[in-house]
Amino acid sequence: MAEKLAVQLTAPQGGIDNPNLSGGVYEITSAWHPYSQSLAEPMLSGTIVRNNSNKPSREIKASLITSFSDDYYHRVHISPSQLELGNIASTQEVTFYVWNAHFTQKRLTAIIGISEGLVLDGKKAPYDYQALEEQQYKLTVTPDGSSVIDDSIVFAFDEERPSIIITGDRIVAFAFMPNWQDGITETLEWSTDILTSESGFEQRSALYLTPRRTLEADFILHQNQRQYFNNMMSWGARNWAIPLWHYIQTLTIAAQQGDNFIGCTTQDIEFSEGGLILLYRDFTTYEITEVSAISEDGLTLKRSLQADWKKGTRLYPAKSACFAKQPSLSRKTDNLQLASIEFFIDDTNPFKGVAPEETYLGFPVFMMRPEESNDLTSQYQRLLETVDNKMALPLVFDKSTYSFLVQSYRWLGMGRTEQRQFREFIYFLNGQQKAAWIPSHADDLTVVDIVSATEPVLVIAPCGYKRFASNDPDKKHLVIYLNDGTHYFRKIIDSEAIDGKERLALDSPLGKQLKPSDIRRICYMRLCRSNSDSVEISHVTDSEGLAASQLTFKRVRDNEL
Structure with missing residues (x-):
């Protein structure tokens, strides 16, 4: 077999110094031109004739290497191939695409697997x-249908059956209103791992990113409400969209069908982008929708409203929740039933933790006075170890030689701002992890002489400080409250008992001369953490009203490290 190959040869003007090339190359006189310019002289051209009639001496087996074409074409694609819808509280619409990536025509013969509550719009089979x-x-996807969505919609072609997988949970609003006689109890629970040394120092590690949250309330169910509730219990293991009842507000401007904005108050209310809201008229007339954006004057919705809502309609933020335990029911008559229900919020519960503004020795100071309508309790704890062989008297060892005061604190807050500030503080504490200075809010020391502006000394009535507490770090830090509303933080560095009085040397002078009558109270101040990972907030009324909480603090030695 003869082959003809036409070639064009040229050489650079300076020649080529390459021992692997024939010397005839240097006889070529054609000029070398840059690629951007045309050739000044015609190039040497010729024809090479090669005769090759030999058959291959052996056969070589090979396989076709796949390419991008094989990976991407010659099939039918559905994109995306899976839809995770999450919690379905209202009608949702999603789009997907079917692409025939063949280079030939393909017939769609059937679409299989469309269950109740799913409506598919697009090209129908056959196509x-x-x-x-x-x-x-x-x-x-509508709220009607099975409580669990786990479907596969199959597109049947002649030789292929690609499918799209759809998963989610249908949730229904728990639209019964609570009985406010005993209020609503909210519980926030963190988890802290604490390692305590024999000297009393601690290493504390938070195990939750956000606290777990429950809401507990009582309900009075009468006539049709009782019937409706009992039938809903067939879904008792599923999630509900529960309103946060204490954040109630009413629409000041009517909202119309098709609106995607609701004018309302958003400050200090738990609305969240991507979260749920509930518009409520009665336990069967309501609408749940999602929030896409939050502004000072209202909420922008992900989808338009499906109904008209007149002025005065109740508006709540809502959360996905399940029963923490199955409801406790008490039947009063054949038409009246009481229910006590605890809901577990099935979601993360982020909130911005904010430390108090005032600081002392690098730690924040929680200055808010406790509510004292009930007694505030306290107890001194020690790291004691008892050795008892049940024969002789027991032997007790004080391993750290220090006391750790555990003191209770009761908070009472009025209005959304105070409640938000308290919530910021307990989120700052992060369960038992972080510490803050906590005053005793008691009259611990009584000044009996004038306090000099330049001399850092307090002369106090005898109280046994020098004898018992002078070496105890538990009683070294003070907050001095004055009648004019100001206060000072100071540390006791020395003490002595003279002439029936006691003198306390402070780390710095007050810078102001004070008479004993100018001082309202002197309190010990201790660096403390929460003594529990669980915090209960009792919502006595809605968030514009009253809420209460009880905390317990325990002294730590973080400031001594």
């Missing part, structure tokens, strides 16, 4: 997809 044709489908 001929042309080569490389793509079609868009819209899937509408």
Whole structure:
């Protein structure tokens, strides 16, 4: 077999110093031109004739190497191939695409697997997809149907059956209103791992990113409400969309069907982007929708409202929740039933933890006075170890030689601002992890002489400080409250008993001369952490009213490290 190969040869003007090339190359006189310019002289050209009639001496087996074409074409694609819808509280619409990636026509013969509550809009079967044709489908998911969505919609072609997997949970609003006689109890629970040394120092590690949260309330169910509730219990293991009842507000401007904005108050209310809200008229007339953006004057919705809501309609933020334990029911008559229910919020509960503004020795100071309508309790704890062989007297060892005061604190807050500030503080504490200075809020020391502006000394009535407490770090730090509303933080560095009085040397002077009558109270101040990972907030009324909480603090030695 003869082959002809036409070539054009040229050489650079300076020649080529390459021992592997024939010397005849240097006889070429054609000029070398840059690629951007045309050739000044015609190039040497010729024809090479090669005769090759030999058959191959052996056969070589090979396979075709796949390419991008094989990976991407010659099949039908559905994009995305899986839809995770999460909690379905209202009608949702999602789109997906079917693409015939064949270079030939393919026939869609059937669409299989559309269950109750799913509506598919798009090309129906039978339909001929042309080569490389793509079609868009819209899937509408309604709250009606099975409580669990776990479906696979199959697109049956002649030789292929691609599918799209759809998962989610239908949630229904728990639209019964609580009995406010005993209020609503909210519980926030963190988890802290604490390692305590024999000297009393601690290493504390938070195990939760956000606290677990429960809401507990009582309900009075009468007539049709009782019937409706009992039938809803068939879904008792599923999630509900529960309103945060203490954040109630009413619409000041009517909202119309098709609106995607609701004018309302958003400051200090737990609305969240991507979260749920509930518009409520009665236990069967309500609408749940999602929030896409929050502004000072209202909420922008992910989808338009499906109904008209007149002025005065109740508006709540809502959360996905399940029963923490199955409801406790008490039947009073054949038409009246009481229910006590605790809900577990099935979601993360982020909130911005904010430390108090005032600081002392690098730690924040929680200055808010406790509510004292009930007694505030306290107890001194020690790291004691008892050795008892049940024969002789027991032997007790004080391992750290220090006391750790555990003191209770009761908080009472009026209005959304105070409640938000308290919530910021307990989120700052992060369970038992972080510490803050806590005053005793008691009259611990009584000044009996004038306090000099330049001399850092307090002369106090005898109270046994020098004898018992002078070496105890538990009683070294003071907060001095004055009648004019100001206060000072000071540390006791020395003490002595003279002439029936006691003198306390402070780390710095007050810078102001004070008479004993100018001082309202002197309190010991201790660096403390929460003594529990669980905090209960009792919502006596809605968030514009009253809320209460009880905390317990325990002294730590973090400031001594």
